[in-house]
Amino acid sequence: MEQIKQAAVIGGGVIGAGWVARLIENGIQVRIYDPDPTAPHKLAAVLGNSRHAYSKLTMAPRRPEAHFEFTADLASAVQAAEWIVEAVPERLDLKQAIYREIEQAASPRAVIASSTSGILPTDLQAGLQYPERLLVAHPFNPVYLLPLVELVGGQATAAQTVQRALDFYRSLGMHPLHIKKEIEAFIADRLLEAVWRESLWLVRDGIASTQDVDDAIRYGFGLRWAQMGLFETYRIAGGEAGMRHFMEQFGPCLTWPWTKLTEVPEFNDELVDLIAGQSDAQSGHYSIRELERIRDNNLIAILQALKTYDWGAGKALAAYEKAQYDAAALSSLSGITTRLDKSQPIKTVERTVPTDWTDYNNHMNESRYLQVSSEATDAFMRLLGVDAAYVEAGGSYFTVETHLRHLDEVRALEPIVVTTQVLAGSGKKLHLFNRIQHADGRLLATAEHLLIHVSLKNRSSSLPSAAVASKLTEFAHAHAQLPRPDGAGRAIGG
Numbered sequence: 001m002e003q004i005k006q007a008a009v010i011g012g013g014v015i016g017a018g019w020v021a022r023l024i025e026n027g028i029q030v031r032i033y034d035p036d037p038t039a040p041h042k043l044a045a046v047l048g049n050s051r052h053a054y055s056k057l058t059m060a061p062r063r064p065e066a067h068f069e070f071t072a073d074l075a076s077a078v079q080a081a082e083w084i085v086e087a088v089p090e091r092l093d094l095k096q097a098i099y100r101e102i103e104q105a106a107s108p109r110a111v112i113a114s115s116t117s118g119i120l121p122t123d124l125q126a127g128l129q130y131p132e133r134l135l136v137a138h139p140f141n142p143v144y145l146l147p148l149v150e151l152v153g154g155q156a157t158a159a160q161t162v163q164r165a166l167d168f169y170r171s172l173g174m175h176p177l178h179i180k181k182e183i184e185a186f187i188a189d190r191l192l193e194a195v196w197r198e199s200l201w202l203v204r205d206g207i208a209s210t211q212d213v214d215d216a217i218r219y220g221f222g223l224r225w226a227q228m229g230l231f232e233t234y235r236i237a238g239g240e241a242g243m244r245h246f247m248e249q250f251g252p253c254l255t256w257p258w259t260k261l262t263e264v265p266e267f268n269d270e271l272v273d274l275i276a277g278q279s280d281a282q283s284g285h286y287s288i289r290e291l292e293r294i295r296d297n298n299l300i301a302i303l304q305a306l307k308t309y310d311w312g313a314g315k316a317l318a319a320y321e322k323a324q325y326d327a328a329a330l331s332s333l334s335g336i337t338t339r340l341d342k343s344q345p346i347k348t349v350e351r352t353v354p355t356d357w358t359d360y361n362n363h364m365n366e367s368r369y370l371q372v373s374s375e376a377t378d379a380f381m382r383l384l385g386v387d388a389a390y391v392e393a394g395g396s397y398f399t400v401e402t403h404l405r406h407l408d409e410v411r412a413l414e415p416i417v418v419t420t421q422v423l424a425g426s427g428k429k430l431h432l433f434n435r436i437q438h439a440d441g442r443l444l445a446t447a448e449h450l451l452i453h454v455s456l457k458n459r460s461s462s463l464p465s466a467a468v469a470s471k472l473t474e475f476a477h478a479h480a481q482l483p484r485p486d487g488a489g490r491a492i493g494g
């Protein structure tokens, strides 16, 4: 599959910044062009939130964040780009002018992906020299967390461009929804606009406050929509007889005067003041950044819950995690044959301390030391070949005993490194010693673990495969030459 290494983002506002966050998290270098001098400041705030979000989203090994930079002009941003994200304001003339500039500097193979919320891709393509490489990739805010991206090709978009886009967005952990027939506002915004329009009427007519509308969504059908959408939810609401009964019963209501969907309330100062005033009263005591954090934390919890049940948007997270584990296994395995120095403890974790790992003492909570050490053990297991495929085939290691020593403190966002030393490894047993260090060299903790190889079929101890046993023997022999670590085998107070 094509590996995109260099992207450009044109327009670094709400959506452009969200794209930058998702791209660099996935190891893709980004050059950004935005004439607004405050754009770097706004991007920094979005990255503060996205880094916080990614540190909580998954325990899978993350790629090192890629480099990004602002450029002084558009040409410098797109020259080397393989993927060009356009995220400038929603004006056809502006977007078309930007594409003309892009075409003068970029490779004709580079895909141009417009973030437009509703403009037809065929209109965007008008006047392009290579229109076959343009398509709409419409994301949802926050782009760094929500998996959906609507892909819409125009009349001139090549099938190959759509295929490249499907592969690319999947590799970013997204769920590309290919809309085969172009239509203004695509699918999701048509639905959102309908709900928004109706909500404006309800508030304007004094029937509900903005808070009432939000409560009607978040305490009820919003929860259903987040996991099943509309049609699957209504199928269940039809009882045993399912969708047919639901349609028979509730279909006729659609002709009753329940909604005003076709009319739009007049957008005068009075309406704006009414809505904005109620919105200020509802949530003005939070800053926008605080609201973003609250939103992100809630979204992460929902995504993780859905992942547990392999359902809805949780499927995208599960697939992304698997890809992250596979990528980590590949890089570790290539390390074994090329550059891994087995004569030393192996570096198994390199990360920063997430902001929500700290406690009332304002340092990393004791439980997280075990979590980090467990990440290190998992990474070492992958080095042995105990990866997702091995586990799926029925083999794994279970930890049966742990001894942790807490030696120094570490605070949020500080860099930590873990090294793993094999104390013994033969037969069913694997005895590891992990050193958790600050990147400045301070030893923060040691964790000693005894693991037993198990068969996941009958969940009892078993011998590892010959390939795993052989790799383990190599490490065990090499590490047997190392001095026994200080603290190994120690009991409390010993």
Ligand SMILES: NC(=O)C1=CN([C@@H]2O[C@H](COP(=O)(O)OP(=O)(O)OC[C@H]3O[C@@H](n4cnc5c(N)ncnc54)[C@H](O)[C@@H]3O)[C@@H](O)[C@H]2O)C=CC1
Binding pocket: 010, 011, 012, 013, 014, 015, 016, 033, 034, 035, 036, 039, 086, 087, 088, 089, 090, 091, 098, 115, 116, 117, 118, 138, 139, 140, 141
């Ligand atoms: N805000 C939202 O909820 C969503 C917006 N979109 C779409 O994303 C696109 C961007 O929208 P937002 O990020 O919300 O707007 P925004 O106003 O937050 O950001 C637009 C950015 O483009 C920059 N810009 C203006 N002229 C430029 C030029 N000639 N070259 C480079 N940069 C330029 C502006 O300085 C600004 O930073 C629009 O097409 C919008 O429909 C898509 C999904 C959701």
Ligand SMILES: C[N+](C)(C)CC(=O)CC(=O)[O-]
Binding pocket: 116, 117, 139, 140, 141, 189, 192
């Ligand atoms: C309001 N909006 C039309 C720009 C919204 C979107 O396009 C998608 C979203 O994030 O809701």
